[in-house]
Amino acid sequence: MPDTTDERPYHHGRLRAALLDAAERRMREQGADQLSLRDLAREIGVSHAAPRRHFPDRQALLDALAEDGFTRLDTVLRTALTGADKDFPSRVRATMTAYAHFATENAALLELMYAGKHRPGGTRIVKAAEAPFELMNELLVEGQAQGALQPGALDRIGIILLATLQGIAAIINGNIVERELLDDLVDTAIDQFLRGARPLP
Amino acid sequence: MPDTTDERPYHHGRLRAALLDAAERRMREQGADQLSLRDLAREIGVSHAAPRRHFPDRQALLDALAEDGFTRLDTVLRTALTGADKDFPSRVRATMTAYAHFATENAALLELMYAGKHRPGGTRIVKAAEAPFELMNELLVEGQAQGALQPGALDRIGIILLATLQGIAAIINGNIVERELLDDLVDTAIDQFLRGARPLP
DNA sequence: CCACAAAGTAGACGGTGACAACAAAGTCGT
DNA sequence: ACGACTTTGTTGTCACCGTCTACTTTGTGG
Incomplete structure (x- = not known):
């Protein structure tokens, strides 16, 4: 036997x-x-x-974790986007809500991803980080085409949009504000954004 | 001798x-x-x-550091505010710019402040963190009185405003976007905010 | 089939946070 | 003025961690 x-x-x-x-x-x-x-x-x-x-060392594992996080985030955002309605506000709302939930459900991972304490010459992470930004940019280009956004300065607007979400997630993850407010905050942030970025009549 | x-x-x-x-x-x-x-x-x-x-342990020192950071941040914001013009946009601009610079010049400290990994029952930090939020709220009340903001939901707007700044600082500290873009981003964020939050005509 | 690369093991080293026992210095009542 | 007590700093120890080196086992290609 x-x-x-x-x-x-x-x-x-x-x-x-x-x-x-x-x-x-x-x-x-x-x-x-x-x-x-x-x-x-x-x-x-x-x-x-x-x-x-x-x-090779601890940081290498953390870097790999962060890189993985960015690709996971990217797929989350893309699936949320494909399941959304065609109109720009719905698409923005779907994407940002998905981001917010990912960011608050993976708090430590998010912190790692944006920590910027990565290996010198760590091109892979930056590369992986570009994917969600690319997505955000595509979305905004759509919005501009639909006439929901004023023309110009798209990249900066996209960065600010992502930054706002990131900030909301940060203060929630930091227990500065109660977790229950998350959806409320995201909603009003989106409203503000749509009102602030639309073309002048 | x-x-x-x-x-x-x-x-x-x-x-x-x-x-x-x-x-x-x-x-x-x-x-x-x-x-x-x-x-x-x-x-x-x-x-x-x-x-x-x-x-008593390492975390206690970090907590003290974070608490100190919040009070320092509060004084920075208040001095920036007292040196600004009377009109609402100028005051918002002064405050947010001050915040952004503090946040990018004290990156690690900011991370600590918003880390939320504080001692269980760490009321002191939360207490200290309330000061800047309070300031932001006062500012928005002013803005509402001056008619630059639509009424209602002030607390949420204030949180979002701070969150946006925090987010911008985060992606700059994380080397996601170049540091040179800081002032540009803050400016456009403020423009967006003022356009998005003003009363409907 | 065997040499060699890949993947895992064992042991050591220096550094760190935490803890306990002790020593010096300040303080305060009498 | 002086002795008890509290505060503050010291020394020594312990377990744990990341990293490094040397060794062993396993898989693989010529």
Whole structure:
């Protein structure tokens, strides 16, 4: 009778993915600064030095986490956008609401993504971060085409739009204002934006 | 001849203040997570356990730093406001510009202030955080009295205003957009806000 | 089939936050 | 003026963490 015990194989096989998964869960529970490589290794069941094979140091793992966050955010925004109505206000509302929820449900991850403390020459993250901005820009171009936005300075308006959302998420994640206000705040922010950015009559 | 060497006295006398000062400077240089109590103690010239007398643990020092940051921010905003013209747009512009500069020149501190990872039951920070919000609210009440703002929902508008600034600062501190764009972004954000919040004709 | 690369292990080092036991200095009542 | 008490700083210790080096196991391609 062969060995039927569930001894772990010497090679985990999916260690990198397992690390990212565990890290992301721990981040949600404890925040980024409490995240310990040795802890993750223990939880997964490998030795304390195993993560080093996949991430040269702790920051590398955090960077990978952040990069992953941006791509996840991008897909969230795009799916929200495809499920929305055709008119510009609906599309803006859908996108911004999706962003706000992602940002408040992944607070620590968001903080990491915008931390800017990334590896010097960390082009990959910046690259991944461009996707959501690109999306926002496409949306605004649409809006301009529909005549809902005054022409010109699109990039700055897009940045401000994203910044507002980011700010709302930040003060909610920081317990400065109650979480229940989130949807209210997003709604009024959008109203303000639409009123402020539409063409002069 | 008495002892004229500059031996440190056994009691530092201002250790708490010295710690906060050193911590704040180090934060500006290295960020909050790189901040080490032992490092601070070394720099000041006390033993590694001395800080414990003034801050029971590391987080307590960070909390004190954050609280201090809010009061400093409040005074910055108030002085900017008193030096501004009487009309509402000028006052908004002065306040928001001051906020934006404070936020980008004290990036790590701001992150700490809005981190929300404070001591459970940390009422003091929330209390200190209320001051800037209060100021913003007063300003908006003024604006309403001057007829520059539509009536109603002032608190939400104030929160959004602050959030927008916070967001702009965040994406600049995170190197998502170039620092040179700061003033431009603030200006257009204010324009948008004033256009979006003014009474319907 | 075997050399070699990839992936995981074991052990060590310096640094850190927290804690306990102790020492010096200030303070205050008598 | 002086002794008890409190405050503030010191020394030593512990567990934990990230990182590094050297070693072992496993998979793979010539």
